[in-house]
Amino acid sequence: xxxxxALELARIQFAFTISFHILFPAVTIGLASFLAVLELxxxxxxxxxxxxxxxxxxxxxxxxxxxxxxxxxxxxxxIGTNWSAMSEFAGSIMGPVLAYEVLTAFFLEAGFLGVMxxxxxxxxxxxxxxxxxxxxxxxxxxxxxxxxxxxWMQTPRGFAxxxxxxxxxxxxxxxxxxxxxxxxxxxVVAAYLATALIVGATAAWQLLRGRDSxxxxxxxxxxxxxxxxxxxxQAVIGDFHGLNTLEHQPAKVAAMEGHWQNRPGEAVPLxxxxxxxxxxxxxRYAVGIPHLGSLILTHSWxxxxxGLKEFAPEDRPNSLIVFWSFRLMVGLxxxxxxxxxxxxxxxxxxxxxxxxxxxxxxxxxxxxxxxxILAGWVTTEVGRQPWVVYGVLRTxxxxxxxxxxxxxxxxxxxVVAYFFVxxxxxxxxxxxxxxxxxxxxxHRATEGGPGETRTPMRPLSAxxxxxxxxxxxxxxxxxxxxxxx
Numbered sequence: 001x002x003x004x005x006a007l008e009l010a011r012i013q014f015a016f017t018i019s020f021h022i023l024f025p026a027v028t029i030g031l032a033s034f035l036a037v038l039e040l041x042x043x044x045x046x047x048x049x050x051x052x053x054x055x056x057x058x059x060x061x062x063x064x065x066x067x068x069x070x071x072x073x074x075x076x077x078x079i080g081t082n083w084s085a086m087s088e089f090a091g092s093i094m095g096p097v098l099a100y101e102v103l104t105a106f107f108l109e110a111g112f113l114g115v116m117x118x119x120x121x122x123x124x125x126x127x128x129x130x131x132x133x134x135x136x137x138x139x140x141x142x143x144x145x146x147x148x149x150x151x152w153m154q155t156p157r158g159f160a161x162x163x164x165x166x167x168x169x170x171x172x173x174x175x176x177x178x179x180x181x182x183x184x185x186x187x188v189v190a191a192y193l194a195t196a197l198i199v200g201a202t203a204a205w206q207l208l209r210g211r212d213s214x215x216x217x218x219x220x221x222x223x224x225x226x227x228x229x230x231x232x233x234q235a236v237i238g239d240f241h242g243l244n245t246l247e248h249q250p251a252k253v254a255a256m257e258g259h260w261q262n263r264p265g266e267a268v269p270l271x272x273x274x275x276x277x278x279x280x281x282x283x284r285y286a287v288g289i290p291h292l293g294s295l296i297l298t299h300s301w302x303x304x305x306x307g308l309k310e311f312a313p314e315d316r317p318n319s320l321i322v323f324w325s326f327r328l329m330v331g332l333x334x335x336x337x338x339x340x341x342x343x344x345x346x347x348x349x350x351x352x353x354x355x356x357x358x359x360x361x362x363x364x365x366x367x368x369x370x371x372x373i374l375a376g377w378v379t380t381e382v383g384r385q386p387w388v389v390y391g392v393l394r395t396x397x398x399x400x401x402x403x404x405x406x407x408x409x410x411x412x413x414x415v416v417a418y419f420f421v422x423x424x425x426x427x428x429x430x431x432x433x434x435x436x437x438x439x440x441x442x443h444r445a446t447e448g449g450p451g452e453t454r455t456p457m458r459p460l461s462a463x464x465x466x467x468x469x470x471x472x473x474x475x476x477x478x479x480x481x482x483x484x485x
Contacts, residue, residue: 014083032061056432088165091165112134186238221352258274
């Protein structure tokens with residue numbers, strides 16, 4: 001297919017499917033915690049605005065959770081079908097870690113998800129809050145195990161090789177490998193930021209359409225506060241993560257910086273622009289700031305990092321991809337910090353809900369968190385190459401013996417199926433966001449019938465909208481009448 005080898009097609013297929021999958025868990029991690037905060041706020045204040053927001057985002061969470069489960073199952077099967085050599089070599093370590101994620105996190109989420117979705121009028125408010133918290137905790141435990149497995153592949157520890165296979169020697173060293181704490185914190189905060197940006201963009205869209213209500217204002221306010229707090233924290237975590245990567249994967253950092261070689265006594269510049277040329281072993285059209293690379297990467301004015309030429313050509317990551325994916329991630333992170341600072345300025349001036357340039361910026365920044373997550377994962381995974389288990393198992397030795405034609409066919413089928421299934425799911429979620437939060441009746445009648453207590457609340461019924469796109473529906477206005485703030 002277009003001259004790609006079987007190995008390249010296997011990598012493209014895995015990259016395609018995991019890029020779809022990672023977006024859904026990222027949003028559900030953030031939304032689950034957001035829902036727990038909303039329900040706690042309602043229990044403490046009894047303000048109906050929190051109830052309206054809870055049930056609005058609960059519907060979106062349910063759809064995203066379902067799409068995450070479906071796409072995650074594909075990932076598990078693909079490891080066995082396309083990367084069977086890796087499964088045979090490292091399966092005794094990877095298998096149990098991934099199984100722990102199912103046995104702990106997924107079972108916890110699945111056990112309480114039904115109460116969370118359908119138990120609002122069937123269990124007490126405090127028990128329902130416990131169910132929401134358990135789902136939120138489950139998403140974080142899931143992230144912990146997945147990041148433990150992936151981090152071990154980046155910085156493998158606690159293993160021995162017996163009979164040509166990796167076997168566990170120290171499970172604590174395997175799980176708590178050197179890069180695990182930094183990567184876990186980086187991913188969880190990224191999930192919170194991505195969710196906050198989506199929530200803020202949804203509120204901004206409603207306000208730009210003239211749908212001003214207490215629920216929409218509360219949604220925007222909470223999202224902006226989280227961005228203000230989390231975006232700078234993420235920058236600090238990223239700095240620690242970078243230092244850890246420099247220690248354990250120096251070739252990845254060299255590729256990220258497009259840095260080829262050191263000259264005696266010369267500091268490393270921070271390249272703002274450049275086109276790394278792997279064949280010529282140089283970064284063309286480089287535009288940099290002297291000494292800033294040393295200051296950021298080594299925390300010293302004239303510190304040096306290993307250049308790509310210090311590594312054998314077959315051990316170098318593709319600097320062109322990693323260089324730009326890293327800058328995309330960092331650039332979006334800086335825009336998040338700027339958006340948070342802008343929101344503080346608008347809040348102090350009393351215009352956070354009315355300043356249209358700010359609202360347009362919040363709207364356009366909606367997908368930025370998800371794009372930054374994808375760019376970060378591209379940096380991480382492409383930067384690990386040519387290793388699938390860093391320094392131990394090469395990617396070329398981990399792939400299954402399939403033909404290029406077979407992989408091209410399955411890749412094409414994945415592309416069609418994913419864009420159809422997940423495209424429809426994403427369109428539905430956007431439709432829910434477009435509708436906006438509606439008033440939720442705290443005390444329903446008990447006669448049964450559609451929408452009544454005896455009929456389970458169906459997440460997919462939420463988008464059965466009428467002609468209320470002009471903003472004159474009773475949902476937001478109802479929230480306004482009942483809450484009065």
